Structures are given as structure tokens and as C-alpha cells.
Amino acid sequence: MHNITNIVMVNDLQSLSKQILSDICIDLSLDDSGNKADLVMKIQDYINENTDIVLPNRVNNYLLAGQTSCKWYRLNQRVEEQTLVEKITNDLSFNPFLEINVPSIESIKATPLIVSAGKGEDTNKIYIRYIYRSGIAQKAHGNTIQPVAYTTTSTVVIYLKEKLIEVRGNTRKASTIVEELTRTLNLQVSVEEVRAPFEGDIEDIADRLEGVFIDARSKTDLVFDEFDEDNVTAIAAVLEGIDDFFETSDSSKLNESLYAAQEAFDKQSFSIPFSALVLSGMDQVGLASESELRDLPLFSYLRPQLAPHTGFIKFNFTENGLKKSYTIQVGKSTKSINFKTPVSEEVIDYVKDKIIVD
Structure with missing residues (x-):
């Protein structure tokens, strides 16, 4: 993998588990004692002081992944790496592939701004980091309350071979980020939200991942607005x-x-089945299981009257010879996947390949 350390920021490290942060400290010969915030600052300070450092691949694999949500868009044609790099660089007053440029918080608005970019493994991945103002907090100062803006960063990954755009971070901002990206690139390409996998049953996604469907949040298909x-x-x-x-x-x-x-x-x-009459009066119905939800008789009975809009899937993935269990949340309305625990690039690629590329 290419060295992407130069585009890593504090919030990226904060999304990692304490165990992963501890492993990074050990790899860098840093003291791994202290709480999670201590480890984050030790690693960030080390990266700031050693800008040419190349971290091990197993560390790089987590830096821009971690605990995140993903939403995908499809390009109607392939864009070459050199064209992307030139377009992005020419649109800015700095080279995002060589430096991080974070504007002052006052100048950051709701429109996403590029702060850095990098190349991934086998030149198939191009990473673009965006920052935007995501809200205003009220902070007390003496006898007054002052508005303080806070920001959020998102990562765009362009998969050149697959002609895919992946937005990691707040999926509600994804369409705005993609619009800003297409403006920057100024190419004659069209971009379409990937919808198909999320328009079917969540159980189908579980089967594609060879996983188990463990939790569902559903609404009934039948709504009676005029019950007297x-x-x-x-x-x-x-x-x-x-x-x-x-x-x-x-x-x-x-x-x-x-x-x-x-x-x-x-x-x-x-x-109409009486169960449908009962369910129609509920805003949503939640069913959960430690194992396969579809094996529960109650779920099988209620399933014809329910339309799951959110579901949790548990699946296994073997990495570096070790099988681990991961849980994702599937959002049908948002057309996104939320990784509930920190994951590596390989895990995100596995999910993408199974449900988006296939």
C-alpha cells in the first residue's frame, strides 16, 4: 500500500479501537500506556514529527477505515488516475497529494472542502479527504453564551477499476460531497447512487456475506390512518x-x-390478518436474536406483515490467518452500510465486493 500516513488526521485515529492504537504505538516504539486519547495524541505527534514515516501495511489498513459508514455511487465510465490527480490538484491552491491544508474553522462552511488526498494500493484507490461545517454548539463564556462551529471530515475513495465512488463518514452528507467532487473533476461523466442491493430484502445481503441476520427494525406495510x-x-x-x-x-x-x-x-x-391490525398501530417493530433471526418462529410469523428498514448482520472474515466476527447495520432508506466496530480496508472491500460489485 502507498504511504497514506500524510493524510491521516486526529479524528481518523479516534475512530480506531484502543487495541489497534496500542498496536500502532508498539510498532512505532512508543509507550502504549494511558487512555485512548493519550494514545491518539502520541501517534499523531509522532506522525507530525516524522512526515516521511511509512507505517506497516496492517496499520495503514485501519487508518482511513476504522468505525465508519459507507455509501456508494457508480460512474458511467472509467476515469484514469492521472486525469483525476491533475483535475483535483489544478482546482486547488495547494497540492493535496503532498500536504494537508485545513482552513481556519471560521472559513469552513457547509460546502465540503478538500484538505488532502492520497493514492492507495495498486493505484486502484484514490483517497480524497473533505472537511465541512456540521453544526454549531453553544458554549458558555462567563455570563454569555457564544456559538462555536464544529467540523466533520469524510473520506471519498474512488475505485478506478470498478468505476465506484465510496463515501465514508456521515452518509447524509454523501450526495453533497459527490456533487462537489464532480464539480471539481469537471468531466463528462454521470454519477448514480447505488440502490439495487438495498431495495431488496436485508436477508439477501446477509446471504451474500455468508452471515446471519440478527436484528431488524421494521415497519408494517399496512397503515390504517382512520382507525376510530x-x-x-x-x-x-x-x-x-x-x-x-x-x-x-x-x-x-x-x-x-x-x-x-x-x-x-x-x-x-x-x-386482513389480525396481527397486521395490531402491527399497523406501531411506529416500528424491533426483533433481535443472538443467532439467526430467521430461525425464530415469531419472526417467521410476523414477517409477511413487516418491511424491515434497518437490519444488523453478523459475518466472519479471515484476516492475517485469524477469523474475526464483524457486525454491520444495513440502512435501506439511506442506502448505506454502517460498520459497528473498527474495520480494515480488507473488510470494507469484502463487503463492497459482495453486495455492490457482484
């Missing part, structure tokens, strides 16, 4: 009747509530 008081009362009465039956073994109250519900709903509504 009699409808709601009827549903509640049936649920109370079920509870009473299991408590007393007397079905009379349950039978009475069922007949009342049949009268409260017209034939068309009551032909």
Missing part, C-alpha cells in the same frame, strides 16, 4: 381476551372480544 375509537377498543379487547384465556383457561371473554372486533371492522378490513 371502536376499532382501537376492539383490538385492545382481543389482546386482553387472549391474556385472560391463558390466565383463567376460560375462552368466553376471548370469544366475546372476537365477535365484537368482527362487528367493529367491516369485512374487508377484518379479512
Whole structure:
């Protein structure tokens, strides 16, 4: 891998686990005692003082990955590396491939700005770092409260061979960043959000990763906006009747509530499964399991009435001869993947290749 140390910033190190930070310190012959913040500053100070340092590949693999979210866009044609480098460099007053240029916080606005760039392994990856103002915090100063801007950085990875743009960081800002990138490149190419894998079932993504579907946040496909008081009362009465039956073994109250519900709903509504009527009154339904969610009878029963919009998948990946377990969150509405624990470039590539490139 090319040396990407020169585009690493403090927030990148903060996204790594303490164990990874400790390993980096050991590799650099630094004291690895202290809390996570201590390790971050030791490593950053070392990088600042040794700008030509080339870290081991296993360290580089985490620096621009870590705990992040990813969203992908597809280019309609391939762009050559030299063209990208020239376009990016010519658009700026500095060479982002040679230095980091972070403007003063006052001059950083909501529009993303390039602060650095670098080349990845086998020249297939081009990294571009953006910074933008992400909000205003209110900070007390004596008897006054002053607004203080805070910023966020995102990483764009351009995969030249696959004709893909990957945005790592806040996925809600991804489209704005991609728009700014296409403006910078000023090329006759079109960019389209990758949607297909996220428009199907989340279970399909779990199968592609050879993983298990362990958690789902769902909404029902059926929404009843005009339930009147009699409808709601009827549903509640049936649920109370079920509870009473299991408590007393007397079905009379349950039978009475069922007949009342049949009268409260017209034939068309009551032909819908009763579970759908119950679920339609819920904003969302959450089901979770330590293992495969699809093996739960309750999930199998409710699945026809549910449309999962967020799901968690656990999968294994072998790296450096060691099999590790990783968990991702799939967002159907955001069309993104959120890595819940720090991961390496190889893990992100594995997920990308399985669900985006395939």
C-alpha cells in the first residue's frame, strides 16, 4: 500500500479501537500506556514529527477505515488516475497529494472542502479527504453564551477499476460531497447512487456475506390512518381476551372480544390478518436474536406483515490467518452500510465486493 500516513488526521485515529492504537504505538516504539486519547495524541505527534514515516501495511489498513459508514455511487465510465490527480490538484491552491491544508474553522462552511488526498494500493484507490461545517454548539463564556462551529471530515475513495465512488463518514452528507467532487473533476461523466442491493430484502445481503441476520427494525406495510375509537377498543379487547384465556383457561371473554372486533371492522378490513391490525398501530417493530433471526418462529410469523428498514448482520472474515466476527447495520432508506466496530480496508472491500460489485 502507498504511504497514506500524510493524510491521516486526529479524528481518523479516534475512530480506531484502543487495541489497534496500542498496536500502532508498539510498532512505532512508543509507550502504549494511558487512555485512548493519550494514545491518539502520541501517534499523531509522532506522525507530525516524522512526515516521511511509512507505517506497516496492517496499520495503514485501519487508518482511513476504522468505525465508519459507507455509501456508494457508480460512474458511467472509467476515469484514469492521472486525469483525476491533475483535475483535483489544478482546482486547488495547494497540492493535496503532498500536504494537508485545513482552513481556519471560521472559513469552513457547509460546502465540503478538500484538505488532502492520497493514492492507495495498486493505484486502484484514490483517497480524497473533505472537511465541512456540521453544526454549531453553544458554549458558555462567563455570563454569555457564544456559538462555536464544529467540523466533520469524510473520506471519498474512488475505485478506478470498478468505476465506484465510496463515501465514508456521515452518509447524509454523501450526495453533497459527490456533487462537489464532480464539480471539481469537471468531466463528462454521470454519477448514480447505488440502490439495487438495498431495495431488496436485508436477508439477501446477509446471504451474500455468508452471515446471519440478527436484528431488524421494521415497519408494517399496512397503515390504517382512520382507525376510530371502536376499532382501537376492539383490538385492545382481543389482546386482553387472549391474556385472560391463558390466565383463567376460560375462552368466553376471548370469544366475546372476537365477535365484537368482527362487528367493529367491516369485512374487508377484518379479512386482513389480525396481527397486521395490531402491527399497523406501531411506529416500528424491533426483533433481535443472538443467532439467526430467521430461525425464530415469531419472526417467521410476523414477517409477511413487516418491511424491515434497518437490519444488523453478523459475518466472519479471515484476516492475517485469524477469523474475526464483524457486525454491520444495513440502512435501506439511506442506502448505506454502517460498520459497528473498527474495520480494515480488507473488510470494507469484502463487503463492497459482495453486495455492490457482484
